[in-house]
Amino acid sequence: MATNQRIFSGVQVSRSMLAGGLVLTGIGSVLGAAGAAMVCAALLTAGRNWVRSLETPPTALAQRALHEAKVASAAGWEAWRAEHGSPN
Template sequence: MATNESFLTGFQVNRPLLTGGAVLTGIGALLGAAGATMVCAALATAGRSWVRSLDTPPTVLAHRAMHQAKVASTAGLDAWRAEHSSPN
C-alpha cells in the first residue's frame, strides 16, 4: 500500500505528494501567466509599430469610412423618397 493509504478507515491522501503537486501546479500557473504576458507585450509592440508605419492613420480611415457611409445613406434615402413620393 502507498503511504497514508487506508481503505478501512476512509479516504486518506498522501499529503507530501499532494503538497508537491500543488506547489508544482502553482509554479506552472505563474510561468504560464508570465509567458502570456510576454506574448501580449510582444504583440502590442508589433501592432504599435505597424500602425506607425501606415501611410494613412487608422483614425483618418475611420472618419473617411464614416463619411462615405453617411453619404451613401443619404443618397439611398433620397432615391427611396424620389421613388415613393406621393402625388399629394
C-alpha cells in the same frame, strides 16, 4: 503511518507527494501566467508598430468610411424621395 492518512478504506494519500504536487502546480501556474503576459506584451508592441507604419491612420480611414456612408445614405434618401414624390 505519520505521513499517510486514510481517507477511504484502503486508499492512502502521501502528504509529502500531495504537497510537492501542489507546490509544482503553483510554480507552473505562475510561470504560465508570466509567459502569457510576455506574449500579450509582444503582440501589443507589434500591433502598435504596425499601426504607426501605416500611411493612413485608422482613424482617418474610419472617418472617410463614415463620410462615404453618410453620402450614400443621403443619395439613397434623395432617390427614394424623387421616386415616391414625398415632400419630406
